[in-house]
Amino acid sequence: MRMPRVRGQARCGLGKGDRVEADELLLLVAGGDQKAFEELYGLVSGPVFGLVRRVVRDPAQSEEVAQEVLLELWRSAAKFDPGRGSAMSWILTLAHRRAVDRVRSARAAGEREQREALRANQPAFDQVTEEVEAGLEREWVRRCLDRLTVLQRQSVTLAYYEGYTYREVAEQLSLPLGTVKTRMRDGLTRMRECLGGVA
Amino acid sequence: MSLFRREDLHSLAAPYALDALEPPERVRFERHLADCDRCGAEVRALSEDAVRLAWSTTAPPPAALRERVMLAVRTTPQDPAPQGAVREPARARAAQLPPHVWGAQPPPRQRQRRRIPLFVPFATATAAAALVVASLFAVQANRTQDRLTAEQDRSREIAHVLAAPDARASTGRDGRGRTIGVIASATEGSAVVTLGGYGAPAGGRVHQLWLMRPGAQPRSLGLFQGDTPLVATGLGTSATSLAVTVEPAGGSPQPTTQPFVQLALKSVGFGE
Numbered sequence: 215m216r217m218p219r220v221r222g223q224a225r226c227g228l229g230k231g232d233r234v235e236a237d238e239l240l241l242l243v244a245g246g247d248q249k250a251f252e253e254l255y256g257l258v259s260g261p262v263f264g265l266v267r268r269v270v271r272d273p274a275q276s277e278e279v280a281q282e283v284l285l286e287l288w289r290s291a292a293k294f295d296p297g298r299g300s301a302m303s304w305i306l307t308l309a310h311r312r313a314v315d316r317v318r319s320a321r322a323a324g325e326r327e328q329r330e331a332l333r334a335n336q337p338a339f340d341q342v343t344e345e346v347e348a349g350l351e352r353e354w355v356r357r358c359l360d361r362l363t364v365l366q367r368q369s370v371t372l373a374y375y376e377g378y379t380y381r382e383v384a385e386q387l388s389l390p391l392g393t394v395k396t397r398m399r400d401g402l403t404r405m406r407e408c409l410g411g412v413a
Numbered sequence: 414m415s416l417f418r419r420e421d422l423h424s425l426a427a428p429y430a431l432d433a434l435e436p437p438e439r440v441r442f443e444r445h446l447a448d449c450d451r452c453g454a455e456v457r458a459l460s461e462d463a464v465r466l467a468w469s470t471t472a473p474p475p476a477a478l479r480e481r482v483m484l485a486v487r488t489t490p491q492d493p494a495p496q497g498a499v500r501e502p503a504r505a506r507a508a509q510l511p512p513h514v515w516g517a518q519p520p521p522r523q524r525q526r527r528r529i530p531l532f533v534p535f536a537t538a539t540a541a542a543a544l545v546v547a548s549l550f551a552v553q554a555n556r557t558q559d560r561l562t563a564e565q566d567r568s569r570e571i572a573h574v575l576a577a578p579d580a581r582a583s584t585g586r587d588g589r590g591r592t593i594g595v596i597a598s599a600t601e602g603s604a605v606v607t608l609g610g611y612g613a614p615a616g617g618r619v620h621q622l623w624l625m626r627p628g629a630q631p632r633s634l635g636l637f638q639g640d641t642p643l644v645a646t647g648l649g650t651s652a653t654s655l656a657v658t659v660e661p662a663g664g665s666p667q668p669t670t671q672p673f674v675q676l677a678l679k680s681v682g683f684g685e
Contacts, residue, residue, distance in 0.1 A: 261467060265471075274602035277647030281478060380434070395427060398428055399459070406461075
């Protein structure tokens with residue numbers, strides 16, 4: 215049986231038990247429980263680090279951002295409210311936001327070269343390791359991404375995995391802004407149907 | 414900037430869920446969310462969809478990251494819970510907002526204005542490799558079983574640094590013959606650091622290793638435990654030097670004393 219709050223997700227990512235455990239642990243962490251934080255670290259450091267590295271790419275910077283995010287979990291745990299969603303969602307949303315902020319300021323500083331934009335849809339640099347670790351989840355997400363139209367897929371992945379704004383995505387794909395916004399929405403909705411429909 | 418019509422704003426739900434808005438748009442959209450009853454649930458659903466894209470990226474973090482985070486946790490106070498957060502009626506609508514909204518604030522920086530003056534890095538040498546490796550083996554004896562996994566992780570990381578094609582060694586020695594040795598790889602952004610001859614600081618205090626970068630605060634790289642080599646990762650090419658200070662038990666978020674030893678990283682390929 216699935217928890218109502220995590221319906222449709224049980225197939226993707228951590229097991230249901232991990233997810234519920236993360237909720238409980240984060241609440242304990244909010245009370246200053248360092249032991250609970252160590253356990254939470256064991257559950258979430260892989261997803262957090264993997265996501266940050268996927269977006270940021272540079273290994274040293276990825277570690278820095280992941281460290282900031284994990285420390286922020288400790289510091290800001292009291293802001294988590296289980297009534298608003300799962301702990302894993304909260305944590306990964308936070309990690310994504312920080313990773314995107316970092317990659318954008320790096321781009322603004324000219325650290326990332328233009329050619330990276332062109333490689334946007336190539337696999338991350340260390341895909342082999344990731345596949346070993348996250349084979350099943352990766353497989354499902356990839357399978358569902360494959361079912362999107364090319365423009366839906368590119369709009370979603372350029373934004374989420376590469377950290378581009380929808381304006382930048384529109385520029386790269388030579389599409390009107392409105393089209394990109396629609397493709398993003400349709401892409402996400404179709405991912406939901408695909409992943410949620412996995413029985 | 415043109416004014417946004419309501420429908421225009423509404424169409425930003427998906428880019429918002431993907432973190433694909435520029436900051437001013439993000440702010441405008443979040444303001445809109447607060448006034449839009451039907452938006453909350455929709456944005457939250459789209460945000461949950463976006464998070465699923467993260468499930469496929471899981472990757473094991475380096476073991477040294479754990480040490481650094483745990484050290485930081487021991488020395489970092491927690492933020493208080495938001496005032497009367499969930500119960501107040503005025504806040505009721507906020508409960509429908511996606512995590513972005515309440516997790517959106519950047520972490521408050523613990524700015525210490527005080528600049529920490531450092532003394533001049535001293536000599537580098539070539540015998541450092543022998544130094545590091547010797548102390549490395551010296552400490553391998555006499556380990557209890559429960560520390561074995563951690564030791565194996567550490568060994569693997571050390572081997573990783575040593576095996577890097579650009580691994581280079583450097584050592585510093587002070588007037589009393591005490592040493593700091595480092596083997597580092599700039600491309601890996603990692604280093605193995607050892608102290609020699611310093612002994613344990615008195616009164617339960619600890620030796621803490623710091624990464625020094627231009628224009629940035631020192632960053633803790635961990636605590637030395639006896640003469641065990643410390644593996645530092647995530648150094649970045651802008652790293653200019655390593656410094657060691659004496660800190661209270663458990664370490665400090667920022668140095669509280671003058672470094673007693675510092676080693677420039679230029680000779681091992683950083684800051685170039």
